[in-house]
Amino acid sequence: DGGITQSPKYLFRKEGQNVTLSCEQNLNHDAMYWYRQDPGQGLRLIYYSQIVNDFQKGDIAEGYSVSREKKESFPLTVTSAQKNPTAFYLCASSRTGGEIFNEQFFGPGTRLTVL
Amino acid sequence: AQSVTQLDSHVSVSEGTPVLLRCNYSSSYSPSLFWYVQHPNKGLQLLLKYTSAATLVKGINGFEAEFKKSETSFHLTKPSAHMSDAAEYFCVVRDFTGGGNKLTFGTGTQLKVEL
Numbered sequence: 213d214g215g216i217t218q219s220p221k222y223l224f225r226k227e228g229q230n231v232t233l234s235c236e237q238n239l240n241h242d243a244m245y246w247y248r249q250d251p252g253q254g255l256r257l258i259y260y261s262q263i264v265n266d267f268q269k270g271d272i273a274e275g276y277s278v279s280r281e282k283k284e285s286f287p288l289t290v291t292s293a294q295k296n297p298t299a300f301y302l303c304a305s306s307r308t309g310g311e312i313f314n315e316q317f318f319g320p321g322t323r324l325t326v327l
Numbered sequence: 328a329q330s331v332t333q334l335d336s337h338v339s340v341s342e343g344t345p346v347l348l349r350c351n352y353s354s355s356y357s358p359s360l361f362w363y364v365q366h367p368n369k370g371l372q373l374l375l376k377y378t379s380a381a382t383l384v385k386g387i388n389g390f391e392a393e394f395k396k397s398e399t400s401f402h403l404t405k406p407s408a409h410m411s412d413a414a415e416y417f418c419v420v421r422d423f424t425g426g427g428n429k430l431t432f433g434t435g436t437q438l439k440v441e442l
Contacts, residue, residue, distance in 0.1 A: 254434045
């Protein structure tokens, strides 16, 4: 059964703590993405990676970090430097291929709440 | 830079009546445009995409959208709403900077379907 899994579904964190969100895909996609979703703001890109061991900052990378050591995994760490981390986080993946648009497939999301 | 504006944050229709969700775009290039749907606390699913072929694009679940260059619009329509269509809908434009597969999302339209 192919797809993208994110865990946990709900996550609670105390202020000042780092927390890592998991994203795994078995679609054999080269590219992976992390988005943040806030009510009324759509999705905003945090980080993306087009190949293993390489990643780029998106529009709102401050306070976040990622790694891409394996093709199928792209974990996101929300650090204590992120001032307003409470949000819904979505991971996506896609093939890569120049001018051709490659559909991004989304995971079910992780809802992070800072207490 | 590319951007999209969703003109309505909330739309309410009765079951069996037509749906119209409005989207205007801004792009320096010939744009690639998409509509995604998100059911509550779920990931996003691609409804349809326009990539410079036919201007009337048919998607899943009876939705379609028409690309109108003169009006810079890409409105989403469905002839007859069903209760299961209640969800949030995002108009999205492909961002050609930095690699070709980044997406810029609109702020979303929440569709409510009433009996």
